[in-house]
Amino acid sequence: MNRAASTVLPAALLLAASPLSSAEAAAAADPRTAPQGADLQVRSEHLEISYPAAERAKVALLLTYADDVYTCVDTLLAGALPRRLRVRLVSERQSASSDSSVVVSVLHENLLGRDLAAGLARLATRELVGAAYGLEGYRFFIEGLAAWVGERCEHVAGPVEPRWLWAAYAHMEAATYLEYLEAFEAAGEEMGKEVISGAGYTFVDHFVERHGRAGLWSLLAAMSRSTDLCSAVDDAGFGCEAFLDDWWAALDAEAAKRDFSIIPQVYADLLAGGDGEWRELSLRVRIINPEAADYPYFLSLVIDGERSERGFHAEASDYLALVRLGRVPVGATVLWDVAVWSDSLKLWRRSGWQNRIIE
Numbered sequence: 001m002n003r004a005a006s007t008v009l010p011a012a013l014l015l016a017a018s019p020l021s022s023a024e025a026a027a028a029a030d031p032r033t034a035p036q037g038a039d040l041q042v043r044s045e046h047l048e049i050s051y052p053a054a055e056r057a058k059v060a061l062l063l064t065y066a067d068d069v070y071t072c073v074d075t076l077l078a079g080a081l082p083r084r085l086r087v088r089l090v091s092e093r094q095s096a097s098s099d100s101s102v103v104v105s106v107l108h109e110n111l112l113g114r115d116l117a118a119g120l121a122r123l124a125t126r127e128l129v130g131a132a133y134g135l136e137g138y139r140f141f142i143e144g145l146a147a148w149v150g151e152r153c154e155h156v157a158g159p160v161e162p163r164w165l166w167a168a169y170a171h172m173e174a175a176t177y178l179e180y181l182e183a184f185e186a187a188g189e190e191m192g193k194e195v196i197s198g199a200g201y202t203f204v205d206h207f208v209e210r211h212g213r214a215g216l217w218s219l220l221a222a223m224s225r226s227t228d229l230c231s232a233v234d235d236a237g238f239g240c241e242a243f244l245d246d247w248w249a250a251l252d253a254e255a256a257k258r259d260f261s262i263i264p265q266v267y268a269d270l271l272a273g274g275d276g277e278w279r280e281l282s283l284r285v286r287i288i289n290p291e292a293a294d295y296p297y298f299l300s301l302v303i304d305g306e307r308s309e310r311g312f313h314a315e316a317s318d319y320l321a322l323v324r325l326g327r328v329p330v331g332a333t334v335l336w337d338v339a340v341w342s343d344s345l346k347l348w349r350r351s352g353w354q355n356r357i358i359e
Contacts, residue, residue, distance in 0.1 A: 039089075046066075046085060050088045058112065059089065061109065062113075069117050070085075070120060072152065072155075073124060077220075080127040082127075113154040113155040113156045114150040114154035118147060125145060129223045129224045132225075137229060140187070141204065141223075162346050164205075165258065166347065168255040169260065175190075175191050181199055259344070263290075263349055265287070266287050267285070270336060277330050280324075281326060283336060284323075287318075288317070290317060291344060297340040297341075299338050300337045304333055331357065337353045338351040
């Protein structure tokens, strides 16, 4: 199965429902009181924001619509948001979120409202589903819901991501059955997290189209009492199997609008040679790309747990190359994957992770 590359967010907006300390509160009242090198702070009706001085312009823009974003999210998600939220803008790279905070990009100003809305949506969903929020089986739905809310509450319109296209692509690859989607981490590695989240987005979009906002609230309430999404849909009174058939039919209709025959095909075979305790490794790469005759591709390689990536350039629609990987000891575990950008899919098309123990 082919996969899309996951993206790593290079900066973040942290949202947490936790109170300010007395020192933070004093600084929030007057940013000029903040200690040298400390974050500046400011408040809106619902948000308490700390931020690096370099982000003043972004914060000024954010303050013009942040409470509108808050109100929109709170309205869509049953009034579940806490009355006040602590917000921290940071410039350095962030790579994870926790139960008390969620990480979204702040580098791209035209996405700030959408990312704020998506972060608020995750917090509201956590309030609505309780401890069940941490279940991996709900992740594709929660990420899809965050994207769905983010688009509707972003305030400043950003670029539209083709999530119905991505979901139709996943459906074509037989990757929209619930057992697969509910293994979110594995599915994300295989298809790309944006594809799996896109499937979640269309699940939510189609569900609300059929059952309305009140139906969504009923489903979220049922999720707090269930351990899997299908049981929650049944418990909410909507009939899981019937809804899935209807959703898949919608994905079939979306796929029928697309020409998936032109997307790149990627193949990668590992070759090992040599005697003794070491082997010389090479990767035979074949790319058939009707979309372009000049394009980049990259190789992801994991040898005994150590991951690396290398970029290359192809100059033919039907491309064949032998990539030398170097020497590894007998017994090493090697995983590899090759990806090429697809203009028609607007994502990276992958060969699929393969693995081998070197003999």
